[in-house]
Amino acid sequence: MTLRAIASAAAAAPHAAWATGHSPWPVALAAFGAGCAALASLEPRDVAHAPRLSGRAGRHLPWIASTAIALALGLAVSVPTLRPPPAHWWLVAVDVGQGDALAVGGPNGWTLIDTGPRSPTHDAGSSALVPFFQWAAVRRLDAVILTHDHRDHTGGAAAVERALPIGRWWLGGASPRPRGAPRSAALAHAGDTLGSAPRLVARWPVGGFVSRDLNAGSLVLEAGEGEGRALLAADVD
Incomplete structure (x- = not known):
């Protein structure tokens, strides 16, 4: 088994992944503590030319290691959301x-619009989205919005839902309900407000729009107000 496979298996264990956030200190302290623990357990006979640890330094290393790791865990859970x-x-x-x-x-939270693809060998939710939100120390999503029922837009939703509490789900009103979407998910049509700060308003599809082309019925959103606005068109041509 390769080192990458071992690391992946360990990270997949329940509660193994911590939202350390954008601060480097939790990781640095954890690495320092692990290094001290390794040195404390080292015997000169185990490794050629290993340094002999004796006296106060050798006795104090276990305490230094445990203190550093405890501080790392404390910082990890207290890092503010980006x-x-x-x-x-x-x-x-x-x-x-x-x-x-x-x-x-x-200023009040984060919303996710679409969740990338999933295949037998790749899940964008677990490989990209969850790590991003962990880096940003995001511990809750205000909403998840799925613009239309294509796997390259909805595939990572299950992994995100497992990792983070989600305040509300929105679905494009002209699209079939994506597999795995909760029954409580609301359908969005033009004119609906899906979020504030920044303001998220649906601009398409209009009520009653029907098409066999799922792309044509994608949920189109306008984000922001005034000069700072963006049109998020999903897969609408």
Whole structure:
């Protein structure tokens, strides 16, 4: 088994992944503590030319290691969620390969628009979206919006739902209900407001629109207000 496979298996264990956030200190302290623990357990006969640890340094290493790791865990759970400056908002295109996943960050929280693809060998939710939100120390999503029922836009939803509490689900009103979408998910049509700070308003599809082309019925959103606006068109041509 390769080192990458071992690391992947360990990270998949329940509660193995921590939202350490954008601060480097939890990781640095954990690495320092692990290094001290390794040195404390080292015997000169185990490794050629290993340094002999004796006296106070050798006796104190286990305490230093446990203290550093405890501090790392404490910092990991206390890192504040990454937020934009006051009166600003962020639109982050997460690299999920084929498909879309847009994270919208405002002063009060984050919303995810589409969740990228999933295949037998790749799940954008677990490989890209969950790590991104862990880095940003996001512990809850205000909403997840699925623009239309194509796997390259909805595939990562299950992994995201397993990792984070989600306040509300929205689905494009002209699209079939994606597999795995909760029954409580609301259908969105033109004119509906899906979020605030930044403001998210549906611009398409209009009520009653019907098409066999799922792309044509994709949920189109306008994000922001005033000069700072973006039109998020999903797969509408």
